[in-house]
Amino acid sequence: MQLLKHLLVGLIALSVSHVAMAQLPSVKLENRKGEVINTQSLVDGKTPMIISFWAVTCKPCIRELDAINDAMPDWLDEAAFRVVAISTDDSRFSAQARAWVEGHGWSDFTVLFDKNQEFMRAMNVSYTPQVFVVDKNGKIVYSHTGYTPGCEQELIEKIKSLK
Template identity: 40%
Template sequence: MKYFIAVCLVFTFNVLPGFSQSKKTDLPGIDIKTLDGKWVSAKTIQKDKPMVISFWATWCKPCVRELDAIRDVLPDWNDEFDFQMVTVSVDDSRSEHRVAPFVKAREWNYEFYLDPNSELKRALNAPTVPHTFLYNKKGKLVWQHSGFTEGDEDELYEKLLEVTKK
């Protein structure tokens, strides 16, 4: 079995370069869920603008601090740049149903997705939450950051500034 897989791997890597997908993005084709229960491929969520994806969970204090901090500055950021602020919650079936009331109660105005078995988190190799990714307009991953401490939102602001200039 292992041998078979190894051969497949080598074969595939040497043969596959010939084919390509219509829309290029660094995001993999993993399905995530909207708050009203619709599954969509992560490949399709980016519109033609820079995108921030923040992985978080309701039980994760630094994650909530990060998204609270961005809530407070988001109106200013929106005036300055045209970008997408996406959050992906890795709450599992224990607390997945808490996400919608949680974000509404905090008056967060982001795009929300659920990744209840951490499929997308795993595919993007984020070891823990919070973990923040920044994609440029063309869907290329240009920056990522692990963890959150107060003031990190200023760094994200600078990165957004760089990416929207280009």
């Protein structure tokens, strides 16, 4: 019975949320140098971005980011965009994550570290991988949870539709 109540509340909230436009929340993260970066500063008013939540222990996350990385040169011919990879690794894996980024050749990504999952919570991500497409003004226009090979195609389609 209580479970049903929960579901009901969830559904009501879901319908309400369709009215509102989801905007990128403001959270402080660390960059690869260890400096503090506000997520709001990612919105540049010029290009949209893909925001991907990942972790070194999450195999589908790695597969998704590798697929995006491989497709990136071709995609950039079709539309301008940026990729922001949010490592949700806490202090157990954050140092490994830094080395991982270099060893995986993700040099075109902006990598940020969300060590206590504050940004993850603000974006209501329960499990990785979860990916978002955010337009040039910071509006969230698409999201997908989980990854199976081929899912990445939806990202570029969405970015192209923003033109």
